[in-house]
Amino acid sequence: xxxxxxxxxxxxxxxxxxxxxxxxxxxxxxxxxxxxxxxxxxxxxxxxxxxxxxxxxxxxxxxxxxxxxxxxxxxxxx
Amino acid sequence: xxxxxxxxxxxxxxxxxxxxxxxxxxxxxxxxxxxxxxxxxxxxxxxxxxxxxxxxxxxxxxxxxxxxxxxxxxxxxxxxxxxxxxxxxxxxxxxxxxxxxxxxxxxxxxxxxxxxxxxxxxxxxxxxxxxxxxxxxxxxxxxxxxxxxxxxxxxxxxxxxxxxxxxxxxxxxxxxxxxxxxxxxxxxxxxxxxxxxxxxxxxxxxxxxxxxxxxxxxxxxxxxxxxxxxxxxxxxxxxxxxxxxxxxxxxxxxxxxxxxxxxxxxxxxxxxxxxxxxxxxxxxxxxxxxxxxxxxxxxxxxxxxxxxxxxxxxxxxxxxxxxxxxxxxxxxxxxxxxxxxxxxxxxxxxxxxxxxxxxxxxxxxxxxxxxxxxxxxxxxxxxxxxxxxxxxxxxxxxxxxxxx
Numbered sequence: 001x002x003x004x005x006x007x008x009x010x011x012x013x014x015x016x017x018x019x020x021x022x023x024x025x026x027x028x029x030x031x032x033x034x035x036x037x038x039x040x041x042x043x044x045x046x047x048x049x050x051x052x053x054x055x056x057x058x059x060x061x062x063x064x065x066x067x068x069x070x071x072x073x074x075x076x077x078x
Numbered sequence: 079x080x081x082x083x084x085x086x087x088x089x090x091x092x093x094x095x096x097x098x099x100x101x102x103x104x105x106x107x108x109x110x111x112x113x114x115x116x117x118x119x120x121x122x123x124x125x126x127x128x129x130x131x132x133x134x135x136x137x138x139x140x141x142x143x144x145x146x147x148x149x150x151x152x153x154x155x156x157x158x159x160x161x162x163x164x165x166x167x168x169x170x171x172x173x174x175x176x177x178x179x180x181x182x183x184x185x186x187x188x189x190x191x192x193x194x195x196x197x198x199x200x201x202x203x204x205x206x207x208x209x210x211x212x213x214x215x216x217x218x219x220x221x222x223x224x225x226x227x228x229x230x231x232x233x234x235x236x237x238x239x240x241x242x243x244x245x246x247x248x249x250x251x252x253x254x255x256x257x258x259x260x261x262x263x264x265x266x267x268x269x270x271x272x273x274x275x276x277x278x279x280x281x282x283x284x285x286x287x288x289x290x291x292x293x294x295x296x297x298x299x300x301x302x303x304x305x306x307x308x309x310x311x312x313x314x315x316x317x318x319x320x321x322x323x324x325x326x327x328x329x330x331x332x333x334x335x336x337x338x339x340x341x342x343x344x345x346x347x348x349x350x351x352x353x354x355x356x357x358x359x360x361x362x363x364x365x366x367x368x369x370x371x372x373x374x375x376x377x378x379x380x381x382x383x384x385x386x387x388x389x390x391x392x393x394x395x396x397x398x399x400x401x402x403x404x405x406x407x408x409x410x411x412x413x414x415x416x417x418x419x420x421x422x423x424x425x426x427x428x429x430x431x432x433x434x435x436x437x438x439x440x441x442x443x444x445x446x447x448x449x450x451x452x453x454x455x456x457x458x459x460x461x462x463x464x465x466x467x468x469x470x471x472x473x474x475x476x477x478x479x480x481x482x
Binding site for chain 1: 231260261262265296299300301302303304305307308309311312315316325326327328330334335336339340343344347357371372393427428429431432
């Protein structure tokens with residue numbers, strides 16, 4: 001089973017996001033976005049390989065993605 | 079205790095009397111009834127239980143009734159207090175169980191009243207109440223030269239109120255263009271960056287000359303995830319936006335490492351991110367809610383909603399005990415008139431989503447006027463906020479204000 005994940009790149013590797021993304025790919029993550037201005041990488045990974053991502057050099061945190069939902073257009077409170 | 083706003087014009091008494099009985103007879107139904115029947119003109123005495131049962135008309139013609147509240151030692155008598163006092167005599171001396179006769183007073187429900195010193199705001203022909211309350215109606219700054227990103231459901235790029243404006247748009251939702259098929263994004267952009275002189279109707283936008291960056295990170299059904307939202311933030315920072323407005327949130331109490339890092343790195347890059355505190359409170363039911371993601375990140379400014387009386391909104395989430403989970407500032411967020419996709423054109427909505435773009439627009443004004451960016455801009459906004467008579471965990475530093 002796959003999970004959408006958000007990986008925070010460590011401050012120490014802020015300039016090496018492509019390198020960190022490549023490391024994540026080799027560890028089994030599908031990288032959807034390597035966001036250079038933020039130092040964040042988004043994508044998905046099989047749950048069995050999720051924990052291992054956090055051990056990679058340059059990775060500060062691996063979190064499951066948060067879902068957001070706003071109210072429908074006809075709701076009074078938005 | 080509230081003050082009485084009704085002034086002197088309302089009738090204060092009912093023409094009936096309240097009879098106070100001595101402690102000796104309190105709770106003694108028969109003794110109280112006997113004392114009341116001895117009053118001249120009283121023809122019947124009923125108990126509180128009969129009154130509660132309903133259908134009892136104290137002023138029914140032909141009757142001179144008294145209602146006895148036995149356990150209180152009080153009765154209401156359908157006789158004029160002046161007449162009754164005269165017949166009872168001074169201090170009820172001739173009728174020992176009766177201690178005093180007073181006119182029955184008219185009581186009023188305590189209404190929601192403005193706080194002391196607060197003049198309630200209202201939409202008028204020229205401006206929304208929110209622009210009035212924040213001083214945006216008289217501010218010289220316009221946001222010219224400042225790029226403001228609103229990451230939401232996109233924008234109605236054909237809207238008549240935005241004709242001729244510089245608008246950059248981008249969609250981060252797979253398979254969808256930046257066009258707003260919901261309305262939320264168009265409303266928020268209107269508040270942050272709407273024009274100084276809309277073709278029709280009152281003015282509702284704060285930073286009327288800011289450059290608009292409309293990022294679609296939520297689908298037309300209003301949903302989105304980190305992948306699209308963070309891609310939108312990255313786009314905004316890469317394009318030099320000084321302010322990012324995010325009227326979105328999830329009811330998750332703990333802080334996301336990613337959003338915290340993103341907020342901090344944005345500030346370091348000179349960009350301030352403001353986000354809605356959330357609408358998960360139900361204050362009338364005693365539930366004050368909590369600030370959720372991403373506004374609970376210490377590095378992202380959390381915005382609460384107040385109404386035109388400068389009271390906290392029913393739905394506006396209070397501080398969350400996690401570090402960074404505080405409310406930082408408040409904006410106008412109840413009955414907010416702004417733009418809406420054509421053909422409707424305009425719509426009035428409530429929510430912390432509506433308060434947030436007020437703060438974003440104000441941040442653009444301050445940035446233009448002072449040159450402050452990032453954390454310095456954050457500090458300027460907080461220092462300039464109008465203090466409210468509300469707890470800080472509801473409204474933070476207070477109501478956001480435009481530069482004077």
